[in-house]
Amino acid sequence: xxxxxxxxxxxxxxxxxxxxxxxxxxxxxxxxxxxxxxxxxxxxxxxxxxxxxxxxxxxxxxxxxxxxxxxxxxxxxxxxxxxxxxxxxxxxxxxxxxxxxxxxxxxxxxxxxxxxxxxxxxxxxxxxxxxxxxxxxxxxxxxxxxxxxxxxxxxxxxxxxxxxxxxxxxxxxxxxxxxxx
Amino acid sequence: xxxxxxxxxxxxxxxxxxxxxxxxxxxxxxxxxxxxxxxxxxxxxxxxxxxxxxxxxxxxxxxxxxxxxxxxxxxxxxxxxxxxxxxxxxxxxxxxxxxxxxxxxxxxxxxxxxxxxxxxxxxxxxxxxxxxxxxxxxxxxxxxxxxxxxxxxxxxxxxxxxxxxxxxxxxxxxxxxxxxx
Numbered sequence: 001x002x003x004x005x006x007x008x009x010x011x012x013x014x015x016x017x018x019x020x021x022x023x024x025x026x027x028x029x030x031x032x033x034x035x036x037x038x039x040x041x042x043x044x045x046x047x048x049x050x051x052x053x054x055x056x057x058x059x060x061x062x063x064x065x066x067x068x069x070x071x072x073x074x075x076x077x078x079x080x081x082x083x084x085x086x087x088x089x090x091x092x093x094x095x096x097x098x099x100x101x102x103x104x105x106x107x108x109x110x111x112x113x114x115x116x117x118x119x120x121x122x123x124x125x126x127x128x129x130x131x132x133x134x135x136x137x138x139x140x141x142x143x144x145x146x147x148x149x150x151x152x153x154x155x156x157x158x159x160x161x162x163x164x165x166x167x168x169x170x171x172x173x174x175x176x177x178x179x180x181x
Numbered sequence: 182x183x184x185x186x187x188x189x190x191x192x193x194x195x196x197x198x199x200x201x202x203x204x205x206x207x208x209x210x211x212x213x214x215x216x217x218x219x220x221x222x223x224x225x226x227x228x229x230x231x232x233x234x235x236x237x238x239x240x241x242x243x244x245x246x247x248x249x250x251x252x253x254x255x256x257x258x259x260x261x262x263x264x265x266x267x268x269x270x271x272x273x274x275x276x277x278x279x280x281x282x283x284x285x286x287x288x289x290x291x292x293x294x295x296x297x298x299x300x301x302x303x304x305x306x307x308x309x310x311x312x313x314x315x316x317x318x319x320x321x322x323x324x325x326x327x328x329x330x331x332x333x334x335x336x337x338x339x340x341x342x343x344x345x346x347x348x349x350x351x352x353x354x355x356x357x358x359x360x361x362x
Binding site: 001003004005013014016017018019021023024026028029030032034035036037038039060061062063064065066067069070072107108109110111112113114115116117118120138140141142152155156158161162163164166167170171174179 | 182184185186194195197198199200202204205207209210211213215216217218219220225241242243244245246247248250251253288289290291292293294295296297298299301319321322323333336337339342343344345347348351352355360
């Protein structure tokens, strides 16, 4: 069964500071047409920074869109043309002040296929050493450590509700237990 | 450390068929101001429909925003004023043709805290019986069964990359193994 939809016409309908929205007319599998609206996004990298003692480096951050504070993995957008490993290294240092000697790409996911082309690349970072963090202008966040097992408990309890972080933590737990070889 | 941002002014900047975008001026924790743009979304429900033989009811669907086919859980938007359990029951029946005798709320997540207020409620549905599906106009998808363990393998391999589905499958695996009591 062919499910593909093809572009008939594409327009930028909102070009903001952060959000860029397109509205496309598409040809459906049955020959009819429909409208698809979606965010164009540069992609992002999320980092599972794991200390030798088993603690993850986490962030507490207020997210205005979702009107609340969230416990999150360090993460940030890919700069134009930037290698995703460099994005991970840059964001970890900027937001938390950590550098890491060992980087492993874990997986690539699509956080919002209904209305965004965003992808998130996940890295495991080990061999951590603390340097100086340097937040972007207008960025406010608190860094803390959380044992991996406790992060899993927080997911069970709903205390961690950010999907990007749930995916990373549960993937990492499987990776360390069952998937490493 | 107080991280909260408060609204100074809020405007709808794009009001489309599917997407609704707001652009707010906000007061930052340090007293400065900034701009936040985000999608307003009614919220969604995703269903882990598990047959007695251990198979999950899955969907294969083309997602135009992400320009590809994805393996996904049945899911859909909450209608205005609709109870989320009813959304789950409605979407499962409409998209797959299944009804379920047992429903358990698993968790509530935020798929996209950077630029959307969407939440996703997850239900486990058991005691399945097949009736007649009834897709929305312009909706094309294929329904198939996948053993839960194989779904976990597909996540490891990156064959399942939709975050909504990764969260649901890995949460369900933990729930059935470790979290049920």
